[in-house]
Amino acid sequence: MQLDTPDLLAALATCVGARHVLHSLEDTQPYNEDWRRKYRGRAAAVVSPASTAEVAAVLQLASAHRIPVVTQGGNTGMSGGATPDGSGAQIVLSTRRMNRIRHVDPFNDTVEVEAGAVLEAVQLAAGEAGRLFPLALAAQGSCTIGGNLATNAGGTAVLRYGNARDLTLGLEVVTPDGRIWNGLRGLRKDNTGYDLKQLYIGSEGTLGVITAAVLKLFPTPVARRTAMIALPSLEQAVQLLCRVRSELGPALTAFEVMSAACAPLLQRHFPAMRWPFDSRTPVVALIETSDHESEAHARDVLESVLARALDAGIATDGVIGESVAQSRALWALREHLSEAQGLEGPHIKHDISLSTSRVAAFVDVAVRRLEAEFPGARMAWFGHLGDGNLHFNVLAPIGTDPAAFCARQEDVNRLVHDLVHAHGGSISAEHGLGQLRRDENARYKDAVELALMHSVKQALDPLGLMNPDKVLTATKRY
CATH class of the missing domain: 3.30.70.2190 (Alpha-Beta Plaits)
Structure with a gap:
């Protein structure tokens, strides 16, 4: 049974302190809307813990009273994966106060950081120790490590260093019922069972809350x-x-x-x-x-x-x-x-990946099909050819209403994603599924693979409290 608002705010205050619980629409507005201003919701409250123990206390409270939780870092996501729904019943758990660089180990080439640490701060800490943390994104001045891990972020250096998944050795995670898993091991070899961290990386906060990580560092190039x-x-x-x-x-x-x-x-x-x-x-x-x-x-x-x-x-x-x-x-x-595309007006974004050998063939047929079915549309694609990831964006014809063109997003998406699937690719490369691509993913995902994903969700979050209706469409159980 969920708490009434005054009781909820009081209970959250005992977990993190009253100053770090927001409730008014004015105070919560920045957390209720995604970066692209495509999705808007209404959180029951925004809570900002400062430690793993405080995260655990919040999740214990949420589990006991069946309150869904949406974890949010820098709120720079592109797929609406960290935005609450409009019910006013969900808590937003912000990791912004959990931003410490806990330890840099130049001999082991690792750094231990909290989930709310801004990516650029981690890069700078590595640089001060004469090392390189190679994850690099346009939003690195505001995105957080927790969000990078939750979406398995890619960026510009994947060709050489890999995705966020490849850069992670250990995690600290709070489970939906408030238990703390300390998997902060800086080991390159650890063959003692299931590699649990890989379940949480890329899960977009649907299985638990990542609170800290041990990340790989590299020698700084001359x-x-x-x-x-x-x-x-x-x-x-x-x-x-x-x-x-x-x-x-x-x-x-x-x-x-x-x-x-x-x-x-x-x-x-x-x-x-x-x-x-x-x-x-x-x-x-x-x-x-x-x-x-x-x-x-x-x-x-x-x-x-x-x-x-x-x-x-x-x-x-x-x-x-x-x-x-x-x-x-x-x-x-x-x-x-x-940013230039955003200034041009609303447009239809795609974050796709293909085998590098098939990228050119896909683009050729996709451009021809789109030009035939949407005359004048502009295909302003760009991205990371080295790892097969294209941001295949479609803009309205010059001189037309971009919003009216975007009303045909479903048709454009179907054409593009059908072609991606036909070429053996993925409809989500580095931005995550969130709610933007959740239903599209169900169209293309292998049935057995999708069933296994639901099984993992059921096993780790049986009440369905963690970031509901992101990645998977789930039956409400809270």
Whole structure:
């Protein structure tokens, strides 16, 4: 039986202190709406624990009174996975106060951090110890480690270092009934049973609350080099990726691509940024290498690789950042694409992944089908070709009402996702399912796999209190 509001607020105050329990609509509004302002709800309260013990106390209370809990970190998600529903019956558990860097171990190349630690703060702490934490996202100044783990975040360096899942050695988790699992082991080898941390990574808060993690660190490269390359087609981009991966090996850190439709958006909304090629260039690749020898060696190697690609006709033009400022300027073009598209107006987003060898074939047929069925639509796709992840976004025709175009989102999604499925891909690569792609996922997921997911949810959260109706559509049991 759920508590009345005054009793709930009083009970939560005993867990975390009255100052850290919010209830008024004005105070809870920032937590009730997702970053894209696509989903809005109404939390019964927002509670901000400062420790794992306080999280446990909140979940014990929620379990005893059948109160659903939505965990929220930096609230930068793209799929509505951390937004409460409109019932006014759910608690938002914010991890913002749990932001400590607990311990950096340079000898073990690990860092132990709390879930509310901002990604950029973890990067800086690693850097101060002479190490690198390689997870890098456009939202790194505000997203939190807990959210990164909950969605198995990817970012720009997956090609070299892997997703958040690959960067995690241990977790601390509070279960739905308020028990604490301390799995904070900084071990590369631990073959003592089920690897439980992998259940929680990518689960989007539906199985428990991640409160801390032990993450991998790496030696800091002596030098980094960035190049932007003009290509005649996506097929050539795949060929270039194959070539530079073979020639550079682990020195290749990132390989990003942008379509021709991206250049006009950046030029219109960020005119101070210089696009280095003709705006009609079909495809542009952004490459970053890491070198552990010297700046000169890094530049010579990248120059040599790109010269051979130009001689082979794979690439048509290219520029190499000659300084940190120039490299940052090249990366800024890539990192501002999401914002430029947002400034253009509402549009239809897709976060898909395919085998790298099938990306070009998918894009070719998807663009042709969309142009035929939605004349004038602009396919401003970009993303991480190195790991097969594209943000295949569809914008309204120029001069038309973007909101009216987005009313056809279901039709656009069906076309795109059907093609992704036909090409053996996934409809969610790094942004999570949340509520945005929950129902779509059920359409494409193997029936046995989906049943197993429901079994895991039932086993770990039998009351269905953890982030209800995200990832899976669940029968209400609370």
